[in-house]
Each structure stands twice: as structure tokens, then as C-alpha cells.
Amino acid sequence: MSKSFKGRPVIAGQISCEAVVSRQGVNTLATFQKSALMKKKEVLSSDQNNPDIFEKNLTGKALCLPQTIGSTTGGMVLFSVCSLGIAPSAMLFSQPIDSLAAAGVILADVWTDSKIVAIDNLGDEFLQYVKDGMKVSVAQDGTVTVD
Amino acid sequence: MKYNMHLSPDEQAILNGVKGETLAKVMKTLVLYGDAFGADKFIDTTAPAHLVTSFGISVLKPVFSMMDELIDADLITKEPFTVDPRPIDYENVKCSLPEKIIFSKIMYGMQAPYEAQLTKLGLKSNKSFTCTCYMDEVGNTPKFGDILSWAESSAVVYANSVIGARCNRNSGIIELFGAILGKVPCFDLLTDEGRQSKWIVEIKTSSLPEAQILGSAIGKKVMEDVPYVKGLDKFLGNDINDNVKSYLKDFGAATASNGAVGLYHIEGLTPEAVASGTDIIRSDAKVYVVDDAEITRVKDSYPVMWKNKDAKPERCFIGCPHLSYNQLGTWVDKFGMELKLQNKKKVVVNTIFTAAPEVIDRFKAENVKAYNTLLSYGINLSAICPLMYMNNPLAGKRAVITNSNKLRTYTAARYCTDDEIVKVAVQGGF
Numbered sequence: 001m002s003k004s005f006k007g008r009p010v011i012a013g014q015i016s017c018e019a020v021v022s023r024q025g026v027n028t029l030a031t032f033q034k035s036a037l038m039k040k041k042e043v044l045s046s047d048q049n050n051p052d053i054f055e056k057n058l059t060g061k062a063l064c065l066p067q068t069i070g071s072t073t074g075g076m077v078l079f080s081v082c083s084l085g086i087a088p089s090a091m092l093f094s095q096p097i098d099s100l101a102a103a104g105v106i107l108a109d110v111w112t113d114s115k116i117v118a119i120d121n122l123g124d125e126f127l128q129y130v131k132d133g134m135k136v137s138v139a140q141d142g143t144v145t146v147d
Numbered sequence: 148m149k150y151n152m153h154l155s156p157d158e159q160a161i162l163n164g165v166k167g168e169t170l171a172k173v174m175k176t177l178v179l180y181g182d183a184f185g186a187d188k189f190i191d192t193t194a195p196a197h198l199v200t201s202f203g204i205s206v207l208k209p210v211f212s213m214m215d216e217l218i219d220a221d222l223i224t225k226e227p228f229t230v231d232p233r234p235i236d237y238e239n240v241k242c243s244l245p246e247k248i249i250f251s252k253i254m255y256g257m258q259a260p261y262e263a264q265l266t267k268l269g270l271k272s273n274k275s276f277t278c279t280c281y282m283d284e285v286g287n288t289p290k291f292g293d294i295l296s297w298a299e300s301s302a303v304v305y306a307n308s309v310i311g312a313r314c315n316r317n318s319g320i321i322e323l324f325g326a327i328l329g330k331v332p333c334f335d336l337l338t339d340e341g342r343q344s345k346w347i348v349e350i351k352t353s354s355l356p357e358a359q360i361l362g363s364a365i366g367k368k369v370m371e372d373v374p375y376v377k378g379l380d381k382f383l384g385n386d387i388n389d390n391v392k393s394y395l396k397d398f399g400a401a402t403a404s405n406g407a408v409g410l411y412h413i414e415g416l417t418p419e420a421v422a423s424g425t426d427i428i429r430s431d432a433k434v435y436v437v438d439d440a441e442i443t444r445v446k447d448s449y450p451v452m453w454k455n456k457d458a459k460p461e462r463c464f465i466g467c468p469h470l471s472y473n474q475l476g477t478w479v480d481k482f483g484m485e486l487k488l489q490n491k492k493k494v495v496v497n498t499i500f501t502a503a504p505e506v507i508d509r510f511k512a513e514n515v516k517a518y519n520t521l522l523s524y525g526i527n528l529s530a531i532c533p534l535m536y537m538n539n540p541l542a543g544k545r546a547v548i549t550n551s552n553k554l555r556t557y558t559a560a561r562y563c564t565d566d567e568i569v570k571v572a573v574q575g576g577f
Contacts, residue, residue, distance in 0.1 A: 010183050029538075032206075033206050036206040037205060037206050037253065037254075070557070071557065072199045072298050072299065072300060072316075072317070072318055072319050073199070073200065073204075073207070073319055074318065075318035075319060075320060075321065076200065076207050076210050076318070076319045076320055077206065077207070079209060079210065079213075079320070080206060080207050080208065080209045080210060083209035083212075084209065097183060098407075099184070099315070099316055099317060099318055099321075100318045102180060102183045102184070102318075103180060103317075103318030103319075103320060103321045104318070106176055106179045106180055106183070107176060107213075107320060109179070110172050110175050110176045110179065111172060111176070111213055112209070
């Protein structure tokens with residue numbers, strides 16, 4: 001049975017992919033740094049402080065999270081992993097998007113040929129409902145359907 | 148594409164590419180950023196920028212390509228800017244050979260070319276590397292009411308709160324784009340409404356709380372909201388002198404790193420609290436009481452992240468954010484007293500004080516006796532960023548102690564109060 005949640009498209013797009021869920025804030029630098037430094041073809045989260053996603057593959061996935069946290073390099077890291085083609089396909093925020101994540105997805109949208117679809121304000125229920133491996137479909141208007 | 152922000156004809160022309168494709172992308176980025184946060188217009192910046200990205204970290208290679216694009220388009224900031232501290236200082240912060248290889252070849256291999264890029268984009272000088280750009284010695288000190296395009300959370304919260312300038316908590320690159328355009332999207336802390344307090348914090352401690360723990364407690368409680376702090380002026384007084392500035396610097400950095408505070412008001416002390424009094428508090432504000440027990444509870448909640456929790460400390464960092472001129476002198480005195488107490492001549496733990504290059508220059512020139520005393524104690528003085536130094540797999544394994552709640556939050560460094568850290572650094576263990 002599928003369930004839909006309506007959010008706000010920060011970077012709109014239509015996409016279907018597998019969910020990876022962090023119920024705590026995602027530290028962008030800690031999560032992406034190791035894979036990007038090692039020039040890996042996929043990002044395996046390197047943040048030991050976030051057991052929800054530690055060592056999980058995030059490339060091409062829908063990263064479901066409340067917000068991002070940590071260093072103000074966060075936006076630049078997201079932009080960089082998008083440029084390198086190893087970013088998540090979508091970032092789905094239960095809360096309003098934070099300034100670091102917003103900077104990252106907007107920089108990627110304007111300055112690269114690819115983008116990270118970003119939807120915010122999906123609500124706490126979204127983050128409670130979605131589980132790792134579920135199929136997530138995002139519509140242009142910010143509707144997220146979880147199967 | 149339709150945008151929600153209202154643009155002036157000049158701004159619309161830039162967006163349309165009249166001044167070049169690259170500047171149009173800079174404008175588009177800030178318009179989308181403003182739209183994401185409900186900004187209705189741009190507002191002109193009125194003082195120089197401060198950038199957070201001071202490190203040529205290899206993971207940000209695409210950022211360096213973007214910087215080249217800006218330089219190729221002959222773009223430059225409206226005024227010379229300052230930037231956060233450098234991540235390496237081999238002379239004053241010794242590294243092992245493997246650490247040097249990781250720093251120079253892997254982590255910060257882009258440092259020299261990145262600094263060349265910063266210079267081309269408008270870096271003020273080769274010494275403009277500090278998180279405390281607002282110090283008199285550094286000179287990037289805004290005035291009350293100035294509109295800023297800054298990133299670096301500790302500097303933003305200081306400028307907003309202690310000076311009364313207006314700046315949002317920006318991401319890296321966003322602040323550079325604002326500095327190039329000389330405009331920032333107007334939302335949140337740039338508006339009167341965004342500067343109102345949603346929290347009243349009542350200080351009921353028996354003495355002045357440690358700045359770094361009080362800031363941590365408030366940050367963890369209010370997160371990104373604006374706190375109005377009552378009862379602190381009875382300890383700090385009603386005059387923002389040099390000692391009070393130093394206290395508020397460390398307090399603010401902890402509120403920003405342990406939470407996401409961009410502005411605080413201190414009753415009877417900080418400019419907007421003095422000007423507006425309790426009118427600046429929202430009617431639905433929540434209340435948080437901080438007493439001695441709460442300070443103890445918060446401190447006791449800090450985990451020890453060392454792999455070997457009983458390890459002997461190897462290194463001690465004091466100065467995140469960078470120390471003020473007055474603080475340097477005070478710390479030399481504190482260590483002198485502890486060494487005398489323990490009947491020792493030198494510290495046992497490799498201890499590093501960090502401060503802005505221009506503050507260090509002044510200290511060496513105007514307080515020669517204290518500087519020589521510091522050296523005789525075996526303490527090093529550096530303008531490094533301890534946080535960026537710690538941000539690598541090898542340095543992160545060292546047993547590092549610090550009195551900085553920001554450094555504790557972002558790295559594996561173990562927190563000590565000011566009194567504890569002096570004792571531990573002199574005796575070599577807990």
C-alpha cells in the first residue's frame with residue numbers, strides 16, 4: 001500500500017528511487033568526505049556518529065532526513081559530490097530545509113549539469129513512515145509517494 | 148522560471164545576463180536561496196565580507212573550478228574580505244610524518260592554489276586568516292546596523308549580538324556570492340521580526356557560569372531561536388569592555404555550535420537589549436532556567452570520544468574561537484600560577500594557544516615579557532584553525548583536550564573547563 005506526502009519543492013524534479021533513511025540530522029561533511037576524498041564511484045556514508053546511514057550507499061538514492069547539520073562547508077560538499085556524479089538523487093526533508101543543504105542543492109542546480117531533487121516540509125509522519133529500501137516517487141509539485 | 152523575490156531593474160538585468168553569464172549564475176543562486184527562505188527582496192551589504200572556507204581541502208575540488216570561473220569572469224568582492232584560519236602550521240603545531248603526508252598530499256593539497264584564488268577574488272591580506280575578524284587588530288569590525296555577508300557561525304553570532312550588525316547564518320560560497328554582488332537576500336536575522344526573542348533564559352547560578360558551558364546549554368535548548376538572557380549582567384556588568392567581549396565571544400561560539408544560534412540578547416548589556424529592553428521578546432516566548440545544577444548536568448552530558456578513554460592527553464588547544472589580546476595575557480598568568488603550584492617549569496602536555504595573526508603580532512610587540520614567559524613554559528602560539536587541524540583520520544585519533552565547546556562538538560577533543568585544562572596540561576593527565 002502506498003502513501004503520499006505533500007512537501008515544498010526547493011529543487012523540483014520527477015524521480016523514482018530507493019529510500020535511505022536517517023532519523024537524525026545528517027552531518028554532510030562527515031557523511032560524504034571519505035568517499036569523495038578517495039574518489040570512489042559511490043558514496044558509502046562515513047559518519048560513525050550516525051548509525052542510521054553509516055556505511056550505507058547513498059549514491060542515486062532518496063536520502064530521507066530531518067535536516068543537515070554540522071560545518072558550514074556542508075553546502076559546498078553537497079555541490080561537490082553532485083559535480084562528481086556521486087550524490088543522492090533526492091534529499092527529502094521532514095522539516096524546513098536548513099541553510100547549508102539549501103546552498104548545496106541550489107549550487108548544484110545552477111552550477112552543474114546535474115541536480116539533487118530537494119523537497120522539504122514533508123512532516124514528521126513522513127520520516128516515521130518511510131523505511132530503508134522502500135521505493136520513493138517524487139512528483140514535480142513536491143508530492144512524495146512511498147511504496 | 149518564476150521567482151518570488153522582487154528584483155530591482157538592475158538586479159533583473161544581472162539575472163538576465165546583461166553583465167555576463169557567470170554573474171547571472173551568481174545572482175540566480177542567491178535568488179533561489181532567498182526564495183527558499185521567503186526573502187522578498189535584496190538588501191545592500193554595508194561592510195566587508197568574512198568567508199568561512201579557508202582551506203584547500205581536496206574534497207572541494209569542484210568549488211575550486213567554480214572559483215576559477217569567477218576569476219575568469221573578472222569578478223571580485225565589493226570590498227576586501229577576511230577568511231577563517233589556515234588548517235596547517237607545521238612550525239608551531241608539530242605533526243608526525245604520516246600526518247604531514249595526509250595534510251599536504253591528501254587533505255589540504257589544494258591550499259596554495261586556493262589561497263591564490265582567494266587573493267584574486269579580493270582577500271584583504273596574507274594575514275587575514277582568523278575566525279575573529281572583528282577584533283580591533285584585524286580590522287573587519289562592523290558597526291551597529293551594518294548588513295553583512297558572512298559565514299563562520301562564531302563570527303556571525305558575535306557580529307549580530309555584541310555589535311548589533313545584521314547577518315544570516317550563511318553557508319560557504321553563499322557569503323562569497325553576496326560579497327561579489329554587494330547584496331544579500333533579506334530574511335530572518337536581517338529583519339526586525341527575525342531578531343525578536345522566542346526564549347527567555349533566566350540565569351540563577353551562584354557565580355558567573357563558564358562561558359563555554361552556558362553557551363552550550365542555551366544552544367542545545369533553543370537551537371536556532373533567539374534567546375534573551377536575564378541575570379547575566381549582574382556578573383558581567385553593563386559595559387561591553389574587553390573582558391566582556393571575550394566572554395561573549397566564547398559564549399556565542401558555544402551557542403552557535405551546540406545549537407544553531409545566530410543572535411542572542413543579554414539584558415542590560417548587548418546593544419539591542421539595551422535599546423529595546425523586554426520589547427524585543429515575543430509574547431509567546433518560552434522560559435529556560437539555568438542554575439548551578441543545570442550547568443553541572445550539561446557539562447556531565449559531554450561524552451569522551453577518545454578511543455582509549457584513560458589515555459594521557461597528548462595535545463591541548465586553547466583558542467577556538469581565536470583568543471583576544473587580553474585573553475593571551477590572562478592565559479599566560481593562569482599557567483604561571485599553576486606551574487608554581489605544581490612546582491614545575493614547563494607544561495607536560497603540548498599546549499597551543501591560537502589567535503589571529505595580527506593579535507599575535509601585537510602580543511609579541513607590546514607584551515614581550517608575557518610572550519617570552521609563554522615560550523619558557525613550553526607553550527606554542529599559532530594562528531591555525533584547531534578544528535580543521537583535527538579534521539583528519541590521524542589527528543582525530545590523538546588524545547586532545549580543549550576548553551572549546553565548538554572543538555569538542557565537531558571533533559574527538561575532550562572538553563575541560565578553564566581551571567581543569569590548566570591543571571591537566573601542567574600535570575600531564577587527569
